[in-house]
Amino acid sequence: xxxxxxxxxxxxxxxxxxxxxxxxxxxxxxxxxxxxxxxxxxxxxxxxxxxxxxxxxxxxxxxxxxxxxxxxxxxxxxxxxxxxxxxxxxxxxxxxxxxxxxxxxxxxxxxxxxxxxxxxxxxxxxxxxxxxxxxxxxxxxxxxxxxxxxxxxxxxxxxxxxxxxxxxxxxxxxxxxxxxxxxxxxxxxxxxxxxxxxxxxxxxxxxxxxxxxxxxxxxxxxxxxxxxxxxxxxxxxxxxxxxxxxxxxxxxxxxxxxxxxxxxxxxxxxxxxxxxxxxxxxxxxxxxxxxxxxxxxxxxxxxxxxxxxxxxxxxxxxxxxxxxxxxxxxxxxxxxxxxxxxxxxxxxxxxxxxxxxxxxxxxxxxxxxxxxxxxxxxxxxxxxxxxxxxxxxxxxxxxxxxxxxxxxxxxxxxxxxxxxxxxxxxxxxxxxxxxxxxxxxxxxxx
Amino acid sequence: xxxxxxxxxxxxxxxxxxxxxxxxxxxxxxxxxxxxxxxxxxxxxxxxxxxxxxxxxxxxxxxxxxxxxxxxxxxxxxxxxxxxxxxxxxxxxxxxxxxxxxxxxxxxxxxxxxxxxxxxxxxxxxxxxxxxxxxxxxxxxxxxxxxxxxxxxxxxxxxxxxxxxxxxxxxxxxxxxxxxxxxxxxxxxxxxxxxxxxxxxxxxxxxxxxxxxxxxxxxxxxxxxxxxxxxxxxxxxxxxxxxxxxxxxxxxxxxxxxx
Ligand code: HEM
Ligand code: HEM
Ligand code: SF4
Ligand code: SF4
Numbered sequence: 001x002x003x004x005x006x007x008x009x010x011x012x013x014x015x016x017x018x019x020x021x022x023x024x025x026x027x028x029x030x031x032x033x034x035x036x037x038x039x040x041x042x043x044x045x046x047x048x049x050x051x052x053x054x055x056x057x058x059x060x061x062x063x064x065x066x067x068x069x070x071x072x073x074x075x076x077x078x079x080x081x082x083x084x085x086x087x088x089x090x091x092x093x094x095x096x097x098x099x100x101x102x103x104x105x106x107x108x109x110x111x112x113x114x115x116x117x118x119x120x121x122x123x124x125x126x127x128x129x130x131x132x133x134x135x136x137x138x139x140x141x142x143x144x145x146x147x148x149x150x151x152x153x154x155x156x157x158x159x160x161x162x163x164x165x166x167x168x169x170x171x172x173x174x175x176x177x178x179x180x181x182x183x184x185x186x187x188x189x190x191x192x193x194x195x196x197x198x199x200x201x202x203x204x205x206x207x208x209x210x211x212x213x214x215x216x217x218x219x220x221x222x223x224x225x226x227x228x229x230x231x232x233x234x235x236x237x238x239x240x241x242x243x244x245x246x247x248x249x250x251x252x253x254x255x256x257x258x259x260x261x262x263x264x265x266x267x268x269x270x271x272x273x274x275x276x277x278x279x280x281x282x283x284x285x286x287x288x289x290x291x292x293x294x295x296x297x298x299x300x301x302x303x304x305x306x307x308x309x310x311x312x313x314x315x316x317x318x319x320x321x322x323x324x325x326x327x328x329x330x331x332x333x334x335x336x337x338x339x340x341x342x343x344x345x346x347x348x349x350x351x352x353x354x355x356x357x358x359x360x361x362x363x364x365x366x367x368x369x370x371x372x373x374x375x376x377x378x379x380x381x382x383x384x385x386x387x388x389x390x391x392x393x394x395x396x397x398x399x400x401x402x403x404x405x406x407x408x409x410x411x412x413x414x415x416x417x418x419x420x421x422x423x424x425x426x427x428x429x430x431x432x433x434x435x436x437x438x439x440x441x442x443x444x445x446x
Numbered sequence: 447x448x449x450x451x452x453x454x455x456x457x458x459x460x461x462x463x464x465x466x467x468x469x470x471x472x473x474x475x476x477x478x479x480x481x482x483x484x485x486x487x488x489x490x491x492x493x494x495x496x497x498x499x500x501x502x503x504x505x506x507x508x509x510x511x512x513x514x515x516x517x518x519x520x521x522x523x524x525x526x527x528x529x530x531x532x533x534x535x536x537x538x539x540x541x542x543x544x545x546x547x548x549x550x551x552x553x554x555x556x557x558x559x560x561x562x563x564x565x566x567x568x569x570x571x572x573x574x575x576x577x578x579x580x581x582x583x584x585x586x587x588x589x590x591x592x593x594x595x596x597x598x599x600x601x602x603x604x605x606x607x608x609x610x611x612x613x614x615x616x617x618x619x620x621x622x623x624x625x626x627x628x629x630x631x632x633x634x635x636x637x638x639x640x641x642x643x644x645x646x647x648x649x650x651x652x653x654x655x656x657x658x659x660x661x662x663x664x665x666x667x668x669x670x671x672x673x674x675x676x677x678x679x680x681x682x683x684x685x686x687x688x689x690x691x692x693x694x695x696x697x698x699x700x701x702x703x704x705x
Contacts, residue, residue: 299621315522341648376647385491389653398653402660409664413671423580
């Protein structure tokens with residue numbers, strides 16, 4: 001770790017090439033400046049200049065903190081990308097893409113580049129809880145990584161079980177040291193659900209056998225920003241699927257600090273890096289929706305941004321895997337596509353080196369960025385109407401149960417009708433019998 | 447069998463006013479729009495007509511009976527959803543008109559019969575008993591009988607749930623603003639977001655919407671059955687209420703006719 005304390009001095013007074021306005025070199029406390037309005041979805045701030053100033057002074061301060069000199073900054077850029085054979089040009093293209101994905105105006109593009117650079121030096125802890133490491137794998141193992149993935153590979157990870165060099169006691173010492181040394185500054189990313197059953201004993205990690213619950217709580221307390229990556233960390237995901245024997249929950253349920261959720265299975269690297277970059281820019285969480293997801297990535301419903309939507313509207317559906325409709329890329333609604341129930345940006349910031357997403361590949365969405373998707377979005381390959389309804393003691397779809405009730409009601413009404421007919425006939429007969437007689441009995445009954 | 451002319455003079459057969467013009471308009475608007483909602487809703491849930499079908503798809507019996515050719519010529523789902531939303535607007539307006547009239551109608555406010563206080567509960571049980579014994583018909587009063595009133599109220603609660611779940615699905619495609627301004631989706635979110643928590647996400651909301659559809663279908667059949675039953679058994683012309691606004695009362699003729 002080259003993050004000494006003396007860097008502040010060396011970088012003092014340096015003019016940073018990318019900033020287009022002069023900004024103060026005074027080191028101001030970041031925590032003071034996070035209380036400004038930041039709303040990229042509408043109009044960024046009441047006073048855009050002020051927002052820009054805040055961002056610039058933040059970036060300058062961070063560069064002073066994490067880099068030795070301007071040369072160090074430039075070299076870091078080059079090292080990161082030449083190591084992965086990405087040209088500067090490709091990187092600039094990518095920053096432009098990320099800037100627009102974050103819904104920021106182009107004036108922010110150079111700042112996004114600076115933030116991405118700073119990101120590679122920011123202390124970083126990546127915890128794995130109950131999970132399949134799918135997010136880690138997806139970020140680390142791409143054949144042709146995009147800048148987003150490169151940045152994730154290059155961040156100065158202080159603790160990440162799958163890639164760190166130290167092991168055993170050393171590894172844990174490293175984690176504790178980072179927590180202490182970079183209190184309030186380090187980025188904490190958690191992957192996987194946290195089992196809370198049996199006081200967390202369903203998951204113990206490391207040489208000391210601490211529970212995942214303890215570790216997350218302790219690391220979350222002093223983190224600068226807390227990010228839950230993947231559905232499991234965000235909402236419990238598959239470990240928390242019914243009947244959830246381990247009592248697994250999402251990260252936000254075990255800490256009372258704000259958690260930014262980046263759900264999906266696996267999460268899109270662009271969404272993680274974008275959120276981290278935005279955090280570097282503004283020092284706080286971006287705007288979140290009611291489920292804790294960054295609005296810039298999760299404000300659109302897949303169904304509304306799907307290129308097969310035209311076929312949905314036209315009543316053209318795939319009815320069987322591999323049928324003619326499938327070949328013509330008809331809508332997958334009847335093959336169980338959960339796009340109408342799912343908010344994510346897969347159709348825009350695509351997966352696999354920005355190349356594809358489920359509907360393009362011919363399979364419906366399974367709703368992996370929504371809470372409890374394993375319970376609520378199943379069966380994955382059948383339309384929602386084939387899902388079982390959640391009424392205790394009833395194991396049926398809404399239609400089956402509805403038809404059964406309707407049948408029961410019909411039988412009831414028919415029985416009542418027959419009863420009425422028979423009874424009336426009997427009454428009439430009695431009346432005929434009684435006709436002429438003094439009929440006091442009937443009257444008394446009233 | 448009693449018969450009007452043979453059992454006393456005409457003035458004994460009282461005419462009872464039951465539905466004002468506005469209520470009748472509401473009734474038939476609801477009728478038409480709910481039938482429309484059921485047909486279009488079922489199509490949205492399971493698109494049984496497939497346009498632009500392909501040869502393989504035509505092999506199955508449920509596949510398209512209509513083939514309109516090119517994609518751009520067929521917008522059947524668009525039309526189904528469009529009509530579903532038009533029906534939804536009619537239902538909303540009717541619902542709130544009904545709600546207003548239930549309390550502030552000068553002629554026949556519903557609350558007089560449905561608020562379950564005092565002898566209302568008792569009268570309700572009397573009516574149920576009458577359904578199963580055909581004896582002791584409760585008197586035809588000035589207002590709706592409490593049993594009907596309570597069932598109609600329950601039905602309107604179903605409509606309210608249908609509106610809440612429906613608008614939750616509707617607001618799903620908004621991203622914070624709309625053609626008429628940001629207040630519209632914001633208002634819908636405030637009014638209907640609770641359904642997400644109660645019914646378990648948007649899929650649960652959709653299933654609830656679908657299930658309530660079945661409850662409404664059951665109500666319709668029960669409702670028509672019981673009104674026809676009353677017309678036959680009571681011979682007071684109950685079925686005429688939503689057409690002419692009146693029914694008859696035979697309570698004065700009771701001595702002769704005790705069906
Ligand atoms: C979708 C179908 C229908 C619905 C949802 C429906 C709903 C209702 C409601 C809510 C009322 C109470 C009105 C109020 O309190 O102001 C009512 C009354 C009535 N409806 Fe319907 N109705 C439907 C169809 C029909 C049909 C087809 C008939 C028969 C021709 C019918 C006959 C009546 C009668 C006779 C009443 C008056 C009952 C009374 O006041 O005692 N309805 N209906
Ligand atoms: C008696 C009234 C209604 C009935 C019987 C009804 C029935 C249905 C049914 C069966 C569905 C299909 C559900 C599925 O996909 O499984 C549906 C969908 C829907 N309904 Fe209703 N509905 C009614 C009222 C409303 C109202 C008042 C609204 C308010 C806007 C509404 C909005 C919707 C929406 C937005 C959808 C989803 C459409 C889509 O996915 O594109 N409905 N309705
Ligand atoms: S494939 Fe899925 S997301 Fe795309 S239009 Fe059809 S239902 Fe919607
Ligand atoms: S399309 Fe749906 S299932 Fe696939 S990654 Fe996106 S949100 Fe998850």
